[in-house]
Each structure stands twice: as C-alpha cells, then as structure tokens.
Amino acid sequence: MQVAKRKLVKVGGVAIAAFLLLWIIGRLFAWGSCSWYGYQTNRDTRYAAFIGCLVRVDQQWIPRNELRVLQ
Template sequence: MIARRRANPGKAVLLIAAVSLAFLAVSAAFNWGSCQWYGYQTERQTKFAPYVGCMVRTNSGWVPRTELRTTQ
C-alpha cells in the first residue's frame, strides 16, 4: 500500500507569509524607485513616505505627488 503524506498547515502558512512579505518588499522598492525617478526627471526634491507615497517639495511644503496638480 502507498503511504500518503499528510499536509502540514504550518508550512503552508509560513510559505504564504514569506511570499506575501517578498511581494511587499518588491512593491515598496518599485514605488521608492519610481518616486526617485520622478524627482530626477522633473528636477524636483522628492521623498517616499510610507502610507502616503511619493511626496514632492513645493513652495507651500511637501505635497503628495498625486495631489500636485491641484496645488499648482
């Protein structure tokens, strides 16, 4: 008779957590890089803020890049 392996749910949870963390790290690196590239292209001072995104320095202070058109 062929022996069956029992699935280990602990390993599955760890695998899903590791894949999720890897995805978050790659996503954060891409967002930071695109923010830096925007600053390089426009010759503006930029910074990446967690939970907000790319921030651009204007005369009135730091503004999220997505709201930049409404403040200019």
C-alpha cells in the same frame, strides 16, 4: 493528524513569506518610481511608506498625486 498540522503551518509560513516579499518588492518599486520622478522633473522628492511620493513645493511636502490640484 500531527503531520497534517505541520504541513498546514509550513504552507502558511511560506504564504506569509511570499506575501511579505511581494510587498517589499512593491515598496522598492514605488520608492524607485518616486526617485525617478524627482530626477526627471528636477524636483526634491522623498518617499513615505504609508503616504507615497512626496514633492517639495514652496517649502512644503505635498503628495505627488495632489500636485495637479496645486498647479
């Protein structure tokens, strides 16, 4: 019984670690994509973890996916 419990805890720990690693890789990709967008369009950009890519328009930071509404 004790061995099965240890194995379950080990598998759970590995699953959580894999999930966190994939999440971090996804955030790094999103940050790089935001930075690349700013470089290509010659605009000021910054990445906010829970909002996404922000672009400076008229002294305001606007989410990149809402730029079409403003233009």
